[in-house]
Amino acid sequence: MANISKQDFKNFFKYYKEESQQVAGVEILFDQMRDVLKSDEHNWITTYRSKPEGSVNTNVFTADAPFDTNVTANFTYAELTNGGEEARRFTRQDQCEVAVEICEFLEKARAKFGPIKITSGHRPPAINAAVGGASSSEHLFASGCGAVDAYPSNGSGAEFETWCDNNWPYSIGYGMSYRGFVHIGIRAGKPRVRWDY
Ligand SMILES: [Zn+2]
Numbered sequence: 359m360a361n362i363s364k365q366d367f368k369n370f371f372k373y374y375k376e377e378s379q380q381v382a383g384v385e386i387l388f389d390q391m392r393d394v395l396k397s398d399e400h401n402w403i404t405t406y407r408s409k410p411e412g413s414v415n416t417n418v419f420t421a422d423a424p425f426d427t428n429v430t431a432n433f434t435y436a437e438l439t440n441g442g443e444e445a446r447r448f449t450r451q452d453q454c455e456v457a458v459e460i461c462e463f464l465e466k467a468r469a470k471f472g473p474i475k476i477t478s479g480h481r482p483p484a485i486n487a488a489v490g491g492a493s494s495s496e497h498l499f500a501s502g503c504g505a506v507d508a509y510p511s512n513g514s515g516a517e518f519e520t521w522c523d524n525n526w527p528y529s530i531g532y533g534m535s536y537r538g539f540v541h542i543g544i545r546a547g548k549p550r551v552r553w554d555y
Pocket residue numbers: 478497505506507531541542
């Protein structure tokens with residue numbers, strides 16, 4: 359029986375998603391902790407709670423957050439859910455993490471092109487079927503997948519599409535000419551994929 363390292367211990371926190379088995383494990387740990395470690399003035403707790411100078415909002419984006427929650431600085435949960443439709447809410451944390459990754463890319467696009475309009479984000483199965491989406495659409499945000507359709511408000515759609523093509527290493531659907539948007543997505547395993555509409 360080997361001991362886990364300090365890094366292994368830190369990794370537990372990194373992967374904590376409030377899943378039932380994780381909650382049970384943390385409760386076992388809590389029950390075994392000495393009382394001195396449970397003081398809310400203990401050094402480990404005050405250090406853990408302190409924020410570095412100049413830090414921005416570090417709240418984690420969660421599926422049950424209000425729709426006006428910012429996923430990143432300039433993109434809200436509402437923009438990924440057709441204005442904030444309950445039926446389009448995410449249901450899992452891994453979907454939120456993919457959404458953050460896509461929105462971080464949109465922030466870079468926004469810095470270059472100005473405001474970016476999202477025309478479609480999360481489409482749960484029933485909605486995806488109703489709009490005629492592919493059965494394996496990245497918009498389903500199935501495990502490891504996610505996508506938005508987007509265009510720049512400044513009218514530079516063609517430049518935006520080329521820029522996305524050059525800067526996004528995962529899925530790009532060239533839709534600017536035919537559909538008025540670029541599909542920017544991720545599929546499981548993060549392969550590089552390109553297609554025309
Ligand atoms: Zn799309």
